[in-house]
Amino acid sequence: MEALIDSVQVDLAETEVRDLNSALHSPGSKAWRVANPLGKHSIACGLDAPLTVDIDGHVGYYCAGMNQHASVTVHGNAGVGVAENMMSGTVRVHGNASQSAGATGHGGLLVIEGDASARCGISMKGIDIVVGGSIGHMSAFMGQAGRLVVCGDAGDALGDSLYEARIYVRGTVTSLGADCVEKPLRPEHLAELADLLAAAGFDHDPAEFRRYGSARQLYHFRVDNAY
């Protein structure tokens, strides 16, 4: 809201998403405010500059996908694949997010203040994801790097076939996926968790969380199976 005075206003009831994204790719202003997203897809995708973009309403698929440097805030819910393949920057969803939030993300911070559904952080590659509510089944599937923090509960098959991504859950976990195990919460984990919660704007005590990671017992972790 601080940038409201000099932000560029775009109304998606009148402007095509393609035109909005083109403008955001060669922006003359650092601050943008988008009205009437109406669940449209691919809003604010492919940004590559330190912009702030505020979207007032619910967005469709792949909002803020491939984000670099920008700070995108959705004042509503997000559809499938919000911040998918994000490289850097921050994406914040004030409502809930649908499946595959932050999928394949390489970097940056994704904050979902509500719930995220299935496959949150699937194949994450370095992104940090902090969810204020709960997450659905098969989250962090094949997560390779990055941190997934869940302030609520996690659904079935959490962290299935995990590589090096680290998962912190404050509530219950319905079930762990193949090769995912609980691990001790050491001081360095409490410290990184405190940093992530602070960055996301949550004030939970890091000691309330449990840590999960890969047991490294699947086929590809055995050196005898290396080429």
Place this chain on the structure above:
Amino acid sequence: MCGIVGLHLREPALYPRLGDLLTTMLGQVVERGPDSAGVAVYGDPRMTPPGSAAVSVLSAAVPARRVTALVGARLGTTAGVYDAGETLVVHAPTSVEVLTQAVREVLPDALVIGSGYDLAVLKGIGHPDVLAGEFGLRQAQGWQGVAHTRMATESAVTSAGSHPFSVGADQCLVHNGSFANHATIRRGLRAQGVTFDSENDSEVGARFVARQLAEGADLEKALRLLCERFDGFYTLLVSTSEEFAIVRDAIACKPALVAETPQWVAMASEYRALAGLPGIEGARIIEPEPEEVYVWKR
């Protein structure tokens, strides 16, 4: 991919707007299935006049006026026909069984795609927006409607292969996904005497549900049994004249959103199809959980 939209109205003041709202919803899922489309409308007085049974048919190959005369003469009563392009909805003040039999006799080459006292089913090939015009959908009234846009994956693009599948009186099923073991289940149902109209996997789902309902299960139970028997991907919207139900497979990769207000319950593959509904700003919006059956009743 396929697109599903459905609207279950609770507020009678909205009944005259059913078709208008449903057409707008349908227009938002065209990209999900641009090859063909179909709709089901519950309670439109033009298609299903109160006190009459209605039978929806494809490929009648006989002009609507002639169908009216033939069915009327066969039944010895006044019949009517709602002409919706490739689909005709035949109605007459009799029972569904009697009307269905009469329609099959006078239109032996036509395919019955729906029947009931409240339900009209309209299908076709082509752009869903164009089909909505042929169906006269925007003018439709009623308390419940379902629309489907199809992106065919496992069987041909035909009007008969379009959804909805309505194989029991006032029942309707639409499907986004693909059943993996439909051939096995079809063989089992055929062995029990069930006949099929197409090679479409979704028809197997509809026949299975109809069979369970006929054997005494309620809709919730029938959909739980479907979850046990069917493998594959599915988001299903299943309706009767009284109920509006949703179920998704265990993986739940086929999208679904439900929005609910005191005036209506709506389901769609994507939020953008719900964005134009009156009062959406205050709606409770959920994403149905995998293998959980949701049923709303009138």
